[in-house]
Amino acid sequence: MKNRINQLFETKKENILSVYFTAGFPNLSDTVQIIQELEKNGVDLIEIGIPFSDPTADGPTIQHSSEVALKNGMSVKQLFEQLKEIRESVKIPLILMGYFNPVLQFGVEAFCKKCHEVGIDGTILPDLPLEEFEEHYKDTFIKNNLHNILLITPQTSEKRIRQIDNVSEGFIYMVSSASTTGAGKKVEDFHLDYFERIQQMNLKNARLIGFGISDNATFTNACNYANGAIIGSAFVKSFDKNVTIKKSISSFVKHILLHA
Amino acid sequence: MKYQVNEKGYYGEFGGAWIPEMMFTNIDELKTRYLEIIESDEFRKEFDQLMKDYVGRPSPLYYASRLSEYFGSKVYLKREDLNHTGSHKLNNTIGQILLAQKLEKTRIIAETGAGQHGVATATVCALKGIKCVVYMGALDVSRQAPNVKKMKMLGAEVIPVHSGNKTLKDATNEAMRDWINNPEDTHYIIGSVVGPHPYPDMVARFQSIISAEMKSQLKEQTGNEFPTRVLACVGGGSNAAGAFYHFLDDEQVELIGVEAAGKGVDTPETAATLTVGSPGVLHSSKTMLMQNTDGQITEPYSISAGLDYPGIGPLHAHLHKTGRAKFLSATDEEVLQAALLLTQKEGIIPALESAHALAALNKIKMNPEDINVVNLSGSGNKDMETYLDYFGY
Ligand SMILES: Cc1ncc(COP(=O)(O)O)c(C=O)c1O
Numbered sequence: 001m002k003n004r005i006n007q008l009f010e011t012k013k014e015n016i017l018s019v020y021f022t023a024g025f026p027n028l029s030d031t032v033q034i035i036q037e038l039e040k041n042g043v044d045l046i047e048i049g050i051p052f053s054d055p056t057a058d059g060p061t062i063q064h065s066s067e068v069a070l071k072n073g074m075s076v077k078q079l080f081e082q083l084k085e086i087r088e089s090v091k092i093p094l095i096l097m098g099y100f101n102p103v104l105q106f107g108v109e110a111f112c113k114k115c116h117e118v119g120i121d122g123t124i125l126p127d128l129p130l131e132e133f134e135e136h137y138k139d140t141f142i143k144n145n146l147h148n149i150l151l152i153t154p155q156t157s158e159k160r161i162r163q164i165d166n167v168s169e170g171f172i173y174m175v176s177s178a179s180t181t182g183a184g185k186k187v188e189d190f191h192l193d194y195f196e197r198i199q200q201m202n203l204k205n206a207r208l209i210g211f212g213i214s215d216n217a218t219f220t221n222a223c224n225y226a227n228g229a230i231i232g233s234a235f236v237k238s239f240d241k242n243v244t245i246k247k248s249i250s251s252f253v254k255h256i257l258l259h260a
Numbered sequence: 261m262k263y264q265v266n267e268k269g270y271y272g273e274f275g276g277a278w279i280p281e282m283m284f285t286n287i288d289e290l291k292t293r294y295l296e297i298i299e300s301d302e303f304r305k306e307f308d309q310l311m312k313d314y315v316g317r318p319s320p321l322y323y324a325s326r327l328s329e330y331f332g333s334k335v336y337l338k339r340e341d342l343n344h345t346g347s348h349k350l351n352n353t354i355g356q357i358l359l360a361q362k363l364e365k366t367r368i369i370a371e372t373g374a375g376q377h378g379v380a381t382a383t384v385c386a387l388k389g390i391k392c393v394v395y396m397g398a399l400d401v402s403r404q405a406p407n408v409k410k411m412k413m414l415g416a417e418v419i420p421v422h423s424g425n426k427t428l429k430d431a432t433n434e435a436m437r438d439w440i441n442n443p444e445d446t447h448y449i450i451g452s453v454v455g456p457h458p459y460p461d462m463v464a465r466f467q468s469i470i471s472a473e474m475k476s477q478l479k480e481q482t483g484n485e486f487p488t489r490v491l492a493c494v495g496g497g498s499n500a501a502g503a504f505y506h507f508l509d510d511e512q513v514e515l516i517g518v519e520a521a522g523k524g525v526d527t528p529e530t531a532a533t534l535t536v537g538s539p540g541v542l543h544s545s546k547t548m549l550m551q552n553t554d555g556q557i558t559e560p561y562s563i564s565a566g567l568d569y570p571g572i573g574p575l576h577a578h579l580h581k582t583g584r585a586k587f588l589s590a591t592d593e594e595v596l597q598a599a600l601l602l603t604q605k606e607g608i609i610p611a612l613e614s615a616h617a618l619a620a621l622n623k624i625k626m627n628p629e630d631i632n633v634v635n636l637s638g639s640g641n642k643d644m645e646t647y648l649d650y651f652g653y
Contacts, residue, residue, distance in 0.1 A: 052556065054557050057437070101555040104541060105540065106555070126281070127541065128278070129281070152281060153282050160284070178440065
């Protein structure tokens with residue numbers, strides 16, 4: 001079967017909304033419900049975060065959620081167990097996002113196989129650099145119909161972007177500015193010249209902009225320069241103890257998609 | 261040159277640059293330029309001058325006669341404790357500040373555990389008039405108050421880190437996050453032979469002055485530049501890398517690294533990475549790590565904050581794997597006794613870290629004619645409170 005990420009980008013070219021959440025947060029067993037509710041409310045793509053003890057590329061919100069998730073008992077094994085039947089109720093593409101060490105300890109080959117088995121379409125592993133991926137793991141990913149999504153930043157050279165575009169399948173993750181994850185940027189904070197520069201490169205892959213997208217204004221703005229955008233910290237922050245997950249997710253997504 | 265880093269930054273299976281793309285440009289700039297810069301005449305000249313007149317090198321190689329008598333074997337101490345700021349850490353920060361200047365960086369960041377590397381970094385920033393930000397676990401900030409005050413007096417900004425266990429590992433995470441957020445103007449002075457390539461090689465080169473001096477001092481004092489063995493403590497492993505460096509290919513010299521066993525390697529309170537660890541990726545390097553089966557990093561423990569790290573430099577992971585170096589560990593208790601022994605036999609109060617290397621003398625078989633060189637990486641000034649508490653003076 002065709003990879004669901006490719007299917008998505010073939011049928012929808014703009015205003016794609018991708019949402020990140022940390023598996024095991026706020027509660028260990030929320031994973032499946034969060035995924036289902038995100039789909040129901042019109043989210044196009046979901047990134048399921050595997051918590052790690054030392055998330056160097058993340059800001060305080062995701063660091064905190066990872067810490068709580070680990071305390072709750074989340075692990076790679078546990079996550080695959082929770083996702084075992086996810087494809088019976090969810091159709092949109094699912095991506096696992098996390099740091100490389102937990103994947104390495106699970107076994108990269110076993111991890112890719114398991115992803116394929118439960119219906120995961122891609123991975124984002126920020127500390128698995130392009131070179132290591134190409135040399136050691138690319139074939140295993142391909143064999144399991146798994147797209148490894150690579151990142152670019154405002155500092156990435158044109159030559160390297162071309163290289164990344166060549167190796168990439170699915171889409172390219174455009175980090176909005178030199179930063180760790182974290183919500184709350186204003187539209188004025190974005191490097192529009194960088195967005196425009198990449199837009200003009202005519203890359204073969206679709207692009208989603210992430211890091212710092214937090215509301216309708218930043219989402220809409222990012223969508224002007226790419227196929228869509230990714231929201232992480234703002235969503236993780238939005239969980240409210242006093243509201244059900246169902247209500248909390250529907251009001252969050254409504255607020256993002258306001259006019260889109 | 262069997263134990264040197266290869267082009268891709270690996271020592272055997274360990275090393276590399278497992279960096280998020282956000283760090284790529286900085287690391288790439290370093291990787292392409294560090295050798296050309298640090299091997300240039302201009303750099304060498306300034307580095308050598310500062311080593312001599314500012315750090316106070318060469319540090320003496322001292323024949324410890326009363327200690328030798330006690331052990332029934334010849335013991336020499338490489339006196340890194342006599343360097344300015346009291347440890348080997350300054351060798352590396354001097355090198356890196358000169359490099360940062362050549363790279364035209366205007367802001368320095370660093371991580372610190374006990375505060376020795378933080379003080380060494382704040383010192384070179386003061387020397388060069390460059391802005392300095394030091395990340396330190398909140399727990400360490402409260403445990404190591406005098407070093408925090410020193411850094412502030414030197415003009416550095418000390419930022420307490422409240423994530424994780426609030427110790428060295430978390431300070432390192434935070435420094436990396438800072439670098440990701442400030443890629444243009446900032447250089448990150450990493451304090452040991454850890455982190456992404458080229459840091460392990462670069463820091464080892466700056467610290468290799470230790471073994472270069474050992475060789476010529478031994479030649480002068482004993483007629484032979486090769487000792488029987490070299491002993492050094494290992495946190496990340498920079499002082500050990502420096503003490504081993506010029507002997508790596510001389511296989512007749514026995515190399516011994518000593519890790520912190522803490523309360524014991526069979527207890528959860530230990531920092532003996534090579535004994536309890538397994539291969540993994542942390543802080544942008546593939547190395548040996550203390551971790552659980554799910555790949556989450558375990559919190560280390562040691563009485564010496566400078567050895568309280570759940571990883572080890574990839575060079576040492578390789579030396580361990582190939583058997584080129586032997587790695588032992590010493591418990592808090594053994595270390596305190598070793599520190600007291602040195603103090604009362606030679607009138608030298610060592611850093612708790614360095615006392616780990618000394619404690620290993622009790623664990624190995626030595627012949628009377630052996631030449632044992634212990635790298636005394638630092639002075640005990642910073643550890644007086646711990647010593648006084650324990651010994652009850
Ligand atoms: C005196 C002293 N020795 C040794 C170490 C351990 O570091 P490394 O193993 O990198 O030399 C430290 C670290 O703070 C230190 O202060």
